[in-house]
Amino acid sequence: MDDLTIRDMEYIAAIAKEKSMTKAAAQLFVAQPALSQCVRKLEKELGITLFLRTVTGVCPTAEGECFLRFVEKTLAERTNFEKELVDLSLSQSEGGAVRLGFSGAQAAFVLPHFLTNFRVQHPSIELQLVEASxxxxxxxxxxGEIDIGILHLPIASPRLDYFELSRDRFVIIPRSCGAYEQYIYYKEGEKLPYLNIGFLKNEPLVLTQQGQRSRIACNQIFEKAGILPQVRQEVQHIGTLDALTLVDYASTLLPEKQLTEDIKRRGYFLIDEKYSVSYAFVVCTLKDAYLSKASRQLLNRLQEIQYTF
Known part of the structure; x- marks a missing residue:
C-alpha cells in the first residue's frame, strides 16, 4: 500500500457510507470516475475486491470490511491528531469548536437547559449544531464528524460511551371517546392516576415509525405487557402524535416530560412500573477518541445539569 493516501481512504469511507458511487461523489464534490479509478487502483494493489456492485448500489466484501476497519481507525487517528494540535495551539487560551448532534426532540426539550448559558460562559468556543436522526x-x-451527541436510549453502537442526562417515562393519552374510565386506578403516594395497560389491547393507536427510539421504547412496553398493538397510523415525529391525539384520531403513548401544555390540560395516565420503560436522554461520545478542550468544556456543563430537568 505504498501509494495509499488520506484522500484514497476518504473516498473509500464515503463510498461505504453512501453505498453508492454517485452519492459519494456528490458528497465529496468530485467526479464519479475519480472514485471508480481510486477503487480499481486499490483493488489492484491489494489484490482483493473491495466492493460488490449491485443494482441498488455497492456493498463491501469481507475483505473490503477488513480494509474499512483499517481506514476508519486511520482517519479517526488523524482527527484525534488534528484536535490535539488545535488544543496545543490554543495553549492557555480557550477556543475551538464543538460539533453537537441532536434530533428535533432534543432541540425542543434539552437545548434550552444549557445552550444560552454555555455560550455566555464560553463565547470563544464555537458550537456547531447538527440536527439529524x-x-x-x-x-x-x-x-468523527460529530463530537458529542444527545440521544435517547437504546444506543445501537458498541463504539460509543454515554451517560444519562435526564430520565423520562412514557404515559398513556387515551382518546376522549375511548371507554377507558373503567381502567383508571390510583396508587398510594402518587398523585397522578394510572391506566390499566390492558386498555391498549383493542385500542387504535398512533405511534412513531418502527426503528425510531421512541417506538423501540413503546414496543418494549407492549412486549412486557403481552400486547400486540393495534396501530392505526405511524408518524415520523413525536409532535405529530401530540396533534393527532388532541383531535382524538387515536390513543397514544408519549414521554411525560415532553408533553405540551394542551396535552397536560387534557389529562394523561401513568403506566404501572412493571411495564414501564425508562426513556432517558444520554450524552454520547466516541470511545477512546481524543476530546478537545472545547468538547470537554461542553461535557462538563452537561454533567453539571445532569438530572436537573
Whole structure:
C-alpha cells in the first residue's frame, strides 16, 4: 500500500457510507470516475475486491470490511491528531469548536437547559449544531464528524460511551371517546392516576415509525405487557402524535416530560412500573477518541445539569 493516501481512504469511507458511487461523489464534490479509478487502483494493489456492485448500489466484501476497519481507525487517528494540535495551539487560551448532534426532540426539550448559558460562559468556543436522526448522529460520532451527541436510549453502537442526562417515562393519552374510565386506578403516594395497560389491547393507536427510539421504547412496553398493538397510523415525529391525539384520531403513548401544555390540560395516565420503560436522554461520545478542550468544556456543563430537568 505504498501509494495509499488520506484522500484514497476518504473516498473509500464515503463510498461505504453512501453505498453508492454517485452519492459519494456528490458528497465529496468530485467526479464519479475519480472514485471508480481510486477503487480499481486499490483493488489492484491489494489484490482483493473491495466492493460488490449491485443494482441498488455497492456493498463491501469481507475483505473490503477488513480494509474499512483499517481506514476508519486511520482517519479517526488523524482527527484525534488534528484536535490535539488545535488544543496545543490554543495553549492557555480557550477556543475551538464543538460539533453537537441532536434530533428535533432534543432541540425542543434539552437545548434550552444549557445552550444560552454555555455560550455566555464560553463565547470563544464555537458550537456547531447538527440536527439529524438518532441513527445518523450515531454514525456521525463514529465517523468523527460529530463530537458529542444527545440521544435517547437504546444506543445501537458498541463504539460509543454515554451517560444519562435526564430520565423520562412514557404515559398513556387515551382518546376522549375511548371507554377507558373503567381502567383508571390510583396508587398510594402518587398523585397522578394510572391506566390499566390492558386498555391498549383493542385500542387504535398512533405511534412513531418502527426503528425510531421512541417506538423501540413503546414496543418494549407492549412486549412486557403481552400486547400486540393495534396501530392505526405511524408518524415520523413525536409532535405529530401530540396533534393527532388532541383531535382524538387515536390513543397514544408519549414521554411525560415532553408533553405540551394542551396535552397536560387534557389529562394523561401513568403506566404501572412493571411495564414501564425508562426513556432517558444520554450524552454520547466516541470511545477512546481524543476530546478537545472545547468538547470537554461542553461535557462538563452537561454533567453539571445532569438530572436537573
Amino acid at each position: 438518532s441513527d445518523t448522529i450515531e454514525k456521525g460520532i463514529e465517523a
